Amino acid sequence: MNRSLSRRNLLSSLAAIPAVALLAACSDSGEDTKAADVKPAAPAVPAATPATPAAAKAPDSTGDVNMAELLKPGALPDKQLGKDDAKVTIVEYASMTCPHCAHFAATTFPELKTKYIDTGKARYILREFPFDPSAEAGFMLARCSKDNYFPMVDVLFKQQPNWVGVNNTKDALLQISKLAGFTQESFEACLTDQKLLDDVRSVQKRGADEFKVDSTPTFFINGKTYKGAMSIEEMSAIIDPLL
Numbered sequence: 001m002n003r004s005l006s007r008r009n010l011l012s013s014l015a016a017i018p019a020v021a022l023l024a025a026c027s028d029s030g031e032d033t034k035a036a037d038v039k040p041a042a043p044a045v046p047a048a049t050p051a052t053p054a055a056a057k058a059p060d061s062t063g064d065v066n067m068a069e070l071l072k073p074g075a076l077p078d079k080q081l082g083k084d085d086a087k088v089t090i091v092e093y094a095s096m097t098c099p100h101c102a103h104f105a106a107t108t109f110p111e112l113k114t115k116y117i118d119t120g121k122a123r124y125i126l127r128e129f130p131f132d133p134s135a136e137a138g139f140m141l142a143r144c145s146k147d148n149y150f151p152m153v154d155v156l157f158k159q160q161p162n163w164v165g166v167n168n169t170k171d172a173l174l175q176i177s178k179l180a181g182f183t184q185e186s187f188e189a190c191l192t193d194q195k196l197l198d199d200v201r202s203v204q205k206r207g208a209d210e211f212k213v214d215s216t217p218t219f220f221i222n223g224k225t226y227k228g229a230m231s232i233e234e235m236s237a238i239i240d241p242l243l
Helices: 008-016 099-107 109-118 133-144 144-156 169-179 184-191 194-211 234-241
Strands: 079-081 088-094 122-128 218-221 223-225
Touching: 008 133, 008 169, 079 144, 088 194, 088 234, 099 109, 099 144, 099 234, 109 122, 109 234, 122 194, 133 144, 133 169, 133 194, 144 169, 169 184, 218 234
Parallel strands: 088 122
Antiparallel strands: 079 122, 088 218, 218 223
């Protein structure tokens, strides 16, 4: 991806993002990540034989990070849900155009929030890792939503088929944004904010350079690295022993 895109080019390029962007969204190489790294968008457990958190096996970690370094402030203030003193800290690097990230947001995150975040057991931090101009735009709009950052992220993930890979992403995003309270003027002001664009890119660059993020979603849970859209059973198998 050309990181020299100007603010004008970002806005205009949204009108002609190719449909292949949806398939390339989860890999920095421009190719969809391997099945071993990111799970397909099918339920991890067949409906006929549902697993329980106690029966699930924790996925293997792919590495370790220094949590003190990971949690140092970056170009943008972290967006967090949950208490600062929670025993478990979950940091997710995601791309707004990644279908695996959208799958996690729809199938795992609601129960993760209810079971661990809302109960004070875990805190959750979402960091921007866009792979294309559409994902950059989605995160910029979420940031411009201020206190509605997480609701905007949720809407964009849920509406992903309606704005990613369509003929005119700009118009599609505008219609979604209007429902969230944006006007055409505030929409365009957000997407032509060069500093915000640079900061979003800085968050991604730091994730890649310092913490070796190369696919989305990537999770850091109390210093351990996990790749792929995990189920609630898998996440529970990781989190429960830490409590």
